[in-house]
Amino acid sequence: MNNFLDTILTPFTYVVSWVLWAFHELFTTIGMNADSGVTWTLSIIFLVLLIRTLLIPVFVKQIKSQRAMQALQPDLRKLQAKYKGKTDQMSRQAMVQEQQALFKKHKTNPLSSCLPLLVQMPFFFALFRVLNEASRASDDGRSIGALSAEHIRSFDQSSILGAPLSETFLGTINSGAVNWAVIIVAVVMILAMTASQFFTQRQLMTKNMSAEALQGPFMQQQKMMLYILPLVFGIGGINFPIGVLIYWTASNLWTLGQQFWVIRNNPTPGSEAERELNARRAAKGLPPVGVKKEDAEAAEQAAAEQAAKGQRTQPQRKNRRKKK
Incomplete structure (x- = not known):
């Protein structure tokens, strides 16, 4: 099993170690102390920035998949109501097949929200491998990946x-x-690592989910992730080298900031974030999201005309004839 994992992680180990080496050499070239913890910490942080920048297309795909999952919540509830109380094997199988057909139609799946995490995990394990073996490799005078024995020391x-x-x-x-x-x-x-992970997930649930999604089964999955993932990483963190904790905390803070920007500027339709965005746009005299300015002006003019037609015209009082 270990040999199998080593075979899978070896390419990622070379990539991660080479990037660490490259940033370390860069910071050393500009005058920083080669053996300083600050230099190595910055190398780890810039490794995060590079990996997360490269993962932006994956993050965009995740956002699209999450919105597709939220859009199909009404259909999922209808499907659950259809098979409610039916516990036989044939009904369960039919329900699963119809669910899969829905996911295929909307081009999404329940694991889509975990996509960036899954893509990032090989790099995380590769970095864990490099940093966790540093002490033993230093004692043995050997290299790890692209890092020479001198770099490891x-x-x-x-x-x-x-x-x-x-x-x-x-x-x-x-x-x-x-x-x-x-x-x-x-x-x-x-x-810091667990808190940033918790607030990232909470921000998604409270700000960027529509009313339909908040009532659907997808919400139960989100609630589980809200507490389980920070707990898992929090417990596992006691065995992470300080360097790995720096990597994961920096990655979580990137995710938190990136998600905040997306939710604020491109929220899910029908979400609390969209209502807040429309309120900010209204304060600036702009139409709601997705409505052209010309259409908004035309609708406003039509509403004004309709209101004008509905107003009661005050009757004019006729002058009475004077008595002779």
């Missing part, structure tokens, strides 16, 4: 706020000499 000896980048929370707890800097930095990074 430099990384293994680097630290941020007194916490070595290759050390883990669990590792220092189990060691004979506990490094409190590692514990403090790791706890802060784990909290």
